[in-house]
Amino acid sequence: MEFASHSSPLRKLSIMSEKKNNFEQRIFDATHQPLHCLDLGTIQINIGLLCNQTCEHCHVEASPKRMEQMSWQTMQAILAVTSKLPPVLIDITGGAPEMHPHLEKFLRTLVQQHHRVQLRTNLTILLDPTYKHFPNLYRELNIELVASFPCYFEEEVRLQRGKGVFEKSIEALQLLNKIGYGTTPKLPLTLVFNPLEPVLPPEQKTLENDYRSYLTEHFNIQFTRLITLTNMPLGRFLNMLQGKKPEYMKLLKDSFNPETIPSLMCRHQINIGWDGTLYDCDFNLAAGLPVTTKIQKNIKQFDHSVLSKRKIATADHCFGCTAGHGSSCGGALI
Numbered sequence: 001m002e003f004a005s006h007s008s009p010l011r012k013l014s015i016m017s018e019k020k021n022n023f024e025q026r027i028f029d030a031t032h033q034p035l036h037c038l039d040l041g042t043i044q045i046n047i048g049l050l051c052n053q054t055c056e057h058c059h060v061e062a063s064p065k066r067m068e069q070m071s072w073q074t075m076q077a078i079l080a081v082t083s084k085l086p087p088v089l090i091d092i093t094g095g096a097p098e099m100h101p102h103l104e105k106f107l108r109t110l111v112q113q114h115h116r117v118q119l120r121t122n123l124t125i126l127l128d129p130t131y132k133h134f135p136n137l138y139r140e141l142n143i144e145l146v147a148s149f150p151c152y153f154e155e156e157v158r159l160q161r162g163k164g165v166f167e168k169s170i171e172a173l174q175l176l177n178k179i180g181y182g183t184t185p186k187l188p189l190t191l192v193f194n195p196l197e198p199v200l201p202p203e204q205k206t207l208e209n210d211y212r213s214y215l216t217e218h219f220n221i222q223f224t225r226l227i228t229l230t231n232m233p234l235g236r237f238l239n240m241l242q243g244k245k246p247e248y249m250k251l252l253k254d255s256f257n258p259e260t261i262p263s264l265m266c267r268h269q270i271n272i273g274w275d276g277t278l279y280d281c282d283f284n285l286a287a288g289l290p291v292t293t294k295i296q297k298n299i300k301q302f303d304h305s306v307l308s309k310r311k312i313a314t315a316d317h318c319f320g321c322t323a324g325h326g327s328s329c330g331g332a333l334i
C-alpha cells in the first residue's frame, strides 16, 4: 500500500492533534496521514440536475423538476482549464447530460483538446425523439459510455428507476450495440449496478458474468464491462432508508477496508459542479461539501499544483467508498 507523505515532524504533531471526524480518524489510524489527493487523472463534471427520471436511489436528487444547469460561461471556464492540461479522463455526469443545451458543443471541444471523454447516460433518454441523435454523435466523437442498469430483472429496475425504464433500457442497449457500442473495442459500453436494498454490492466480476449470460441469452445484448457501486447514504437513498439509516451506517463502518484507501477516487480526480464549484467527488457535491482549499473553490480559481495535492473533505458518507471491495464512480476498488 502506498501513501504520500506531506508532513514534516512539526506538521505531523499538529495533524495528530487536529479534531477529526469518524472517517478521518479511521483513515489516520490506518495510514498515519490525513487523506490527500495524489493526482488529477480524472476531471468529473456534473453539468446539471435536470433528468427525465426520478430514481429512488439518486444521490443528487435529479428529476424533471430540477432546473440547475451549468451555464455556457462556466463550460468555457472549464474548457480554458482543460485546454492547458495534458490528456486526462473527462467524466461527464448529471442529471441526464443529454438534456443540457450545450452538451454537443462542449463534447466537441473536449475531444478537439485530445482528452478521453466518458459520459454517464441513463439510457432511456436516448429513445426520446428530442435526444435520439446523441448515440450517433457519441459514436462520431468516440465518447465512452457508462450506462445505469442496476439489474437484469424488470421488477428490480422498476422499483428503483420507475415503470417502463427496464424495457426502454433494453431497447437503448440494443440500439447502442447496433451502432458498435459494447461490440467494438473502440466504443466501450460499461453497465452500472447498485443494490436495491441497503446492502453491499456482490463481487463485481461474478456479477458481470451473471449479467453477461443473462443479457446475451434473453436479449442478445453485449457490453464491455460491469461496475458495481455501493449506495451512498445521501440524497434520495438516504431519505428512503428512514429508520434503517443507523443499521446501514453500521454496515458501512463495520465493513471498512483499509486496502481501498490508495484507490479512493477523490485521490485521483476533482469534480466540478453545475455552478463551477469544485468538489472532491460527486458525493461531496450531493452533500454540499466543497474542496478544503481556502481560495480555490471554483473552476475560475483552478490551480493544478494546489488542487492535485489538496486535503480531501470527508464526512460519514465516505464510509460507502471504503466498505468491502470499495466503491467509486469507476466501480469496486479492489
Ligand code: SF4
Pocket: 051, 052, 053, 054, 055, 057, 058, 059, 060, 061, 062, 063, 094, 095, 096, 122, 148
Ligand atoms: S440516478 Fe441518474 S437517471 Fe436516476 S434520477 Fe439520478 S441522475 Fe437521473
Ligand code: SF4
Pocket: 264, 265, 266, 267, 280, 281, 282, 283, 284, 312, 313, 314, 315, 317, 318, 319, 321
Ligand atoms: S465520498 Fe468522495 S471524498 Fe469521501 S471517500 Fe468517497 S470519493 Fe473520497
